Amino acid sequence: MGKRPLPPLPVLQTFCAIVETGGFGRAAERIGQTQTAISHQLAQLEGWIGGRLFDRGRNGARPTPLGARLHPAIAATISELETALYQARASISVRSVAVSVSPEFSSQWLASRLPDFCQRHPAIELKMAVGYQRPDFRPGGIDLAIWLGHADAGLVEEVLLADEEFVVSSPELSKRLPPRNAIRAAPLLRYAGMSHTILDWQRWHEQITGGIGEAGAHFDIIRAVENSEQFESFAEMLEACREGRGFALVRSSLVARDIAEGKLVRCFVEVQPAPVSYNLLYPPNALENPSAALFRNWLLSQARSPG
Amino acid sequence: MGKRPLPPLPVLQTFCAIVETGGFGRAAERIGQTQTAISHQLAQLEGWIGGRLFDRGRNGARPTPLGARLHPAIAATISELETALYQARASISVRSVAVSVSPEFSSQWLASRLPDFCQRHPAIELKMAVGYQRPDFRPGGIDLAIWLGHADAGLVEEVLLADEEFVVSSPELSKRLPPRNAIRAAPLLRYAGMSHTILDWQRWHEQITGGIGEAGAHFDIIRAVENSEQFESFAEMLEACREGRGFALVRSSLVARDIAEGKLVRCFVEVQPAPVSYNLLYPPNALENPSAALFRNWLLSQARSPG
DNA sequence: TCATTTCCATGAAGATTTTTCATCTATCGG
């Protein structure tokens, strides 16, 4: 039986990666090793424990009940370990992080949580670059970026929030909607964001045309959006939406609070919402800055926790 | 700077061992490696962090403020990791532990905490051997023993409770004590324990004779103890002590509750209490039984926590 | 002050562990 005190840390990280990616191959890719290495490592862990942690099937590896029970504890513990060590390192070296985020993400999600970070790590200086400029990851520039789309090649990409895209309106407007062709009933709101709101609406419309049957077919959505007023910011658009002045196309985490408080409601609920994700992007060496590593850990823990 | 994601687990355990033993050499002995290995490992960790974790001095290594801050987090995290992994292993293999403890330790310290363990690990069967027999660590026998003294050679020894030995009495008796020679004022209680109570008293008396000046000198403590009634158990002796029937020589963790509740008070507080420790003893391979490993972890965490 | 002891540092060699390469097995969908 296991004669070593504990399995090595990388093996445990591999275990987490397999659970999270759902397959040896994908875990290997994520960690930057070969599938062979992952297989050996998991064999080592399973040998130590004395039982299987995964059921291997055609489409990857599903955790056994034992593996599923083990994962949260291991993941949480490793995260604590990382945080403690990064914090120690941060306390004697670089003490600043530069983060690039979009205005809507900043105002709707990040702003309310940031005080928590500042309280936990008062010595770390946070530089927030709020805007739609493409982040400059060269040394002295941006450490981490929170972006909606995918990363350029050469960047690490981690899912921060697995969001959905859907349409909201004020509760009053929602109640007044005609049974079909609701989409013609009110303006389709837009704002001067990075992603072209008009194209977003068009994409949404194309994707759902099947979903709501003929309701929206033969509807010139581009013109409909163009005819509506353009707001300066996401926040202003959302305010208008709350006032019942039209529909807004949003991502779930940006409106979680408004929905929880009943100020906004989802429309077209019969439409399958499109999955989109806010990703955390950074160059592979970014976490050598311990403050950046701490901020990343904090972000991921915030994204996991409720609120 | 640190290019590895995290320092290896054994290095962190070494770090904890240095903090806890207060020196590289002692840590090496405890881990079962050479001092050289400890030095290299700590150099690795300090390199990763980028700063010193210990001040090396003439009598060992004292943690720097940074090291002192880091230690609780690391120790707690490693302990969680161990527990999670041992639990996983226990859930598919051996599910029983045999523990040897003394009657007084069982009744005064362990009994009230045991329900917590049973609740956390309902599948594990606990075999308690309560008594003063020397534990038989051969396979099929005792896994772990909680003992007051030191281990035989070949056994692992871990401090469970860093206790102190002192004298208590009921509050009433304490108030009535004459200013000097208090020790002659009431019977010195004893019980039929493993350690010879008479010898304990004698040792205590010799140790303190300086401490309380001439108060107890030329006092035949052996006869005084012999003249007092011998109780069948520690619990009975303690009950008599609570009733004000004499002094009892005790270890702090056995009377923590009585003292907290004001049923007993320390006497001769001007005497420096003697340090004694309840140790956890086991053969090196005992923790291969995951249930034993879990019980050990639980014991250590209980010993650290208040109550 | 000088030898002595205690404790940690250092570098190269040796031992161990981890990762890869090349190859193999099992299962699923046509």
Place this chain on the structure above:
DNA sequence: CCGATAGATGAAAAATCTTCATGGAAATGA
């Protein structure tokens, strides 16, 4: 039955740890 996907396996290569053999610095005591 073929081809494709997902993992397993064993030996070799690469990387990492541990030890051995010393060295150095700071306190102890004659």
